[in-house]
Amino acid sequence: MESITGLLTKIFGDGMSPMALLISGGLTMALIMSLVMAMCAIVFTWMERKVAGFLQSRYGPMRVGGFHGVLQPVADMLKILGKEDIIPDEADKALFMLSPFVIFIGSLMAWAAIPFAPGFIASNLDLGLFYIFAVSSAAPAGILMAGWASNNKWALYGAARGAAQMVSYEIPLALAAIPVVMATGSLNMNAIVDAQGGGVLNWYIVHDPFLFLAFCLYFIASIAEVNRGPFDMPETESELVAGYHTEYTGMRFAFFFLAEYANLFLVSCIATAVFLGGWHPIAGPVFLPGLVFLIKAVILVFLQMLVRWTLPRLRVDQLMHTCWKVMVPLTLLCVLGSGIWMMVSGELL
Amino acid sequence: MEPNAIHDLLCAKLGEAALEYVDSYEKGTVIAAAKIAEAATLLRDEPELHFEQLMCLSGVDWDGHDAEGKGKSVAILGYTEEGKPELSDRVGDGDLGVFYACYSHRHGHKYSLFVRVPRDAAEVPTVSHLWPTAAWHEREAYDLVGITFTGHPDLRRILLEDGWEGHPLRKDYQMPAQWQGVPLEGRSYAANPFNEADVVLPTKPEGGQG
Amino acid sequence: MSDTTVTHGWEHQDKPRVQQSELLEINMGPQHPATHGVLRLLVKTDGEIVQSVTPYLGYLHRCAEKIAEGCDWRQWMVYTDRFDYLAPMNMNFGYAVAVENMLEVEVPERAQYIRVICAELQRIASHLIAIGTFGLDMGAWTPLLYCFREREEILNIFERLSGGRMLYNYFDIGGVRFDAYDDFAEEVLFMVHVMEQKIVEYNTLLTYNKIFIERTADVGVIDAETCYAYGCTGPVLRGAGVPFDCRRDDPYSIYDRFEFEIPYGQGEQGTVGDCWDRYIVRMREMSESCRIIRQAVDGMPEGDFMSPDLKKLVKVPAGSLYTRTESSKGEIGFHIIADGGSKPFRNKVRSPSYSNLHVIEKVGPGMMISDLVATVGSLDIVLGEIDR
Numbered sequence: 001m002e003s004i005t006g007l008l009t010k011i012f013g014d015g016m017s018p019m020a021l022l023i024s025g026g027l028t029m030a031l032i033m034s035l036v037m038a039m040c041a042i043v044f045t046w047m048e049r050k051v052a053g054f055l056q057s058r059y060g061p062m063r064v065g066g067f068h069g070v071l072q073p074v075a076d077m078l079k080i081l082g083k084e085d086i087i088p089d090e091a092d093k094a095l096f097m098l099s100p101f102v103i104f105i106g107s108l109m110a111w112a113a114i115p116f117a118p119g120f121i122a123s124n125l126d127l128g129l130f131y132i133f134a135v136s137s138a139a140p141a142g143i144l145m146a147g148w149a150s151n152n153k154w155a156l157y158g159a160a161r162g163a164a165q166m167v168s169y170e171i172p173l174a175l176a177a178i179p180v181v182m183a184t185g186s187l188n189m190n191a192i193v194d195a196q197g198g199g200v201l202n203w204y205i206v207h208d209p210f211l212f213l214a215f216c217l218y219f220i221a222s223i224a225e226v227n228r229g230p231f232d233m234p235e236t237e238s239e240l241v242a243g244y245h246t247e248y249t250g251m252r253f254a255f256f257f258l259a260e261y262a263n264l265f266l267v268s269c270i271a272t273a274v275f276l277g278g279w280h281p282i283a284g285p286v287f288l289p290g291l292v293f294l295i296k297a298v299i300l301v302f303l304q305m306l307v308r309w310t311l312p313r314l315r316v317d318q319l320m321h322t323c324w325k326v327m328v329p330l331t332l333l334c335v336l337g338s339g340i341w342m343m344v345s346g347e348l349l
Numbered sequence: 350m351e352p353n354a355i356h357d358l359l360c361a362k363l364g365e366a367a368l369e370y371v372d373s374y375e376k377g378t379v380i381a382a383a384k385i386a387e388a389a390t391l392l393r394d395e396p397e398l399h400f401e402q403l404m405c406l407s408g409v410d411w412d413g414h415d416a417e418g419k420g421k422s423v424a425i426l427g428y429t430e431e432g433k434p435e436l437s438d439r440v441g442d443g444d445l446g447v448f449y450a451c452y453s454h455r456h457g458h459k460y461s462l463f464v465r466v467p468r469d470a471a472e473v474p475t476v477s478h479l480w481p482t483a484a485w486h487e488r489e490a491y492d493l494v495g496i497t498f499t500g501h502p503d504l505r506r507i508l509l510e511d512g513w514e515g516h517p518l519r520k521d522y523q524m525p526a527q528w529q530g531v532p533l534e535g536r537s538y539a540a541n542p543f544n545e546a547d548v549v550l551p552t553k554p555e556g557g558q559g
Numbered sequence: 560m561s562d563t564t565v566t567h568g569w570e571h572q573d574k575p576r577v578q579q580s581e582l583l584e585i586n587m588g589p590q591h592p593a594t595h596g597v598l599r600l601l602v603k604t605d606g607e608i609v610q611s612v613t614p615y616l617g618y619l620h621r622c623a624e625k626i627a628e629g630c631d632w633r634q635w636m637v638y639t640d641r642f643d644y645l646a647p648m649n650m651n652f653g654y655a656v657a658v659e660n661m662l663e664v665e666v667p668e669r670a671q672y673i674r675v676i677c678a679e680l681q682r683i684a685s686h687l688i689a690i691g692t693f694g695l696d697m698g699a700w701t702p703l704l705y706c707f708r709e710r711e712e713i714l715n716i717f718e719r720l721s722g723g724r725m726l727y728n729y730f731d732i733g734g735v736r737f738d739a740y741d742d743f744a745e746e747v748l749f750m751v752h753v754m755e756q757k758i759v760e761y762n763t764l765l766t767y768n769k770i771f772i773e774r775t776a777d778v779g780v781i782d783a784e785t786c787y788a789y790g791c792t793g794p795v796l797r798g799a800g801v802p803f804d805c806r807r808d809d810p811y812s813i814y815d816r817f818e819f820e821i822p823y824g825q826g827e828q829g830t831v832g833d834c835w836d837r838y839i840v841r842m843r844e845m846s847e848s849c850r851i852i853r854q855a856v857d858g859m860p861e862g863d864f865m866s867p868d869l870k871k872l873v874k875v876p877a878g879s880l881y882t883r884t885e886s887s888k889g890e891i892g893f894h895i896i897a898d899g900g901s902k903p904f905r906n907k908v909r910s911p912s913y914s915n916l917h918v919i920e921k922v923g924p925g926m927m928i929s930d931l932v933a934t935v936g937s938l939d940i941v942l943g944e945i946d947r
Contacts, residue, residue, distance in 0.1 A: 230698060238593045238695055311770055313699075317607075317927065318774075373878040375879050409907075413898070450881040454801065454803060482788065485913065522625075
């Protein structure tokens, strides 16, 4: 946020009070983040359809916008804006209307601590990583609200499955990031990225074998955390129709959609910052830090898409089995292993 | 086993209930309706028969299956231009029947059973406890032909809506004029399409896009 | 919600603390992505566990058997197309064989070979849909599209042959409606060549995928006894470890001239008769169909494609006959009663999916909702054929 406040000071001079500066800076940052989220949905829906098309030996969207259907997401967005907003008669109306925004806001808040470039972070919190994991826990609440309020049995199943899944997978997700915190000695996102400067060998993914394992576990858990195949339990379109958002239409559905893609990008951004050196390029000095960061994150998103369109879905009990009996012990092993590694190599004092 | 040997065995075990041997395309035995479950048990459980699979069970309305009923066995001959049914003056009075086709995986032989029941007392004991697959086939026969299977655990309509009137595969069935407020109208069709005068060929719409 | 209650077996404790939970009644269908058509399954569940499954049929009932009373023998062929709309050639074949058996008419050699080639191509096309949608039930989208890609090629052949891409009405009583086109044999052989390679691709993508095996092995086990009792046939019966196939064990047409294996479930990944076994039976049947097609193309003679001594208006002698043939879903039987006239007296269709679906009432209770979806998918039902 420093860069934003600095910019504002340049524009308006020193006449602004610190409070006004803080508020206007914050609002600007929130606006940027909302735009980033909206862009996520637009870019990644197009990308998802092209990746799916590529994998399935077809083209995907080709008409709207001339080149390879680049404007298809815009057309979709316009269409979804024009859709009728249906609230079922028997639904719990207040919860029904609220839940898309709960999920959306949970996702939006997490963006505040993502360091895109040096100084370009909405809030440079000392507990940044902890904060991200904490606020992203709002999503299960939103999913439960949506499923319950819809008064639809499929939605209820989707919500129950989704909440169970997300609550469970948060644990390996957070545990997988702990070795990094141990290595850095800080929860501050900027500090974590700064510690990985100076070439690919300083990135935490190659710091030690346990951290590499931790990255793999993080990647798997993150797919589950954002409810995408092969872990798309809350939706499971071939079993639960559309899961927790069966009854949603129009803009409310769009918010779920937006949040899904924003979350997809969010977990990739976290992985980039925590394991893949953030804005630091593979070698050489820092150059176009924002772009480097984005490229890394988009590659991770692409990998998630490849996984989604390749693998079948797990069953709900197999999903839980994977989480509690495989991933949680393995992440604990990572914490222990990289701790010993660091102690032996003398990093931990 | 050869079909006539199976028939002899059935006669020996069932006595009077095995009515006659059918020797046309299909080889089988006509069984008295009340004894069908016993006959089926025999077919399934007798070691040298061992018909563990019921291939088919069909209900039949035999009304009109004779020289005089030929050609007008269907009560509704067709529909008029207005969609009103064109009825024949024939009253359905023939028997109803059930046909069972069995197959033995162990011995690789087939055999059929036939049952005929009078139209006004169309009751046949169920065989669904012997071959569970019969449960649905019997429901279908009940639904479409109107044969009641006594002892059936769950005799409901299966293909048609609950509460539908009549049994469509009876030869004297008439479609109701409406169903839950929706008028049901037939389309007139040529009685014999090989009579060229009756065949209405589709024509190009005049002045349209053609 | 129903009144039925479930006790959790805590009754033996000192203080009776009987936990009772209501069963959730949930309608899977008639509009549901996993029921492969307009089927309604009334499922009673206790959490994720299914307590009972009751199928409700008839949403696609078109009174085909009643319509038969008003058609002549040839005209009804059109309606057989619409039973199993994913394998109309097999349905045509069954009805044609059934009527020909009663007419005792000699079908020309060339027509016989064309029929076998068409039926086996159709079996491949239908199995492609079966495994594709089965994968889709597991959440694997991509194999479905690959399967459709190969199916299109088969449909192209059928289109050149009959003019239709979905409903062909190609077989006729006494032969086939049109002769095979000039490069039919080459196109078919090329298709078979492609298909044999693609099967390897499907195996890599789906068959031996760890998650797929986890989802299908030991799931929805239907043993041979249950199959006999519920009249299950086709891949369901063969998946249960019974190598029974009408083409070999009750031969019709010219199937006794070809050499082919009957694949059957051996419990390679789990129990005999689980979903994976049914799946792999279909997969291997496609290879066997390719073998049959190769032999049939080699042996195809020149000559008539339609029996010359058959009149336009067929009159079937009075009598009753049940004829079964092997469609892609199982045993399709036509029970035909003729009164000697030009119209069928009663045509009863014994459709394979009808019996195959029935078994879900037996095996459904006790499994999870996801497994129910997998099991229904592995039965490969087509509602057009169930409801007729």
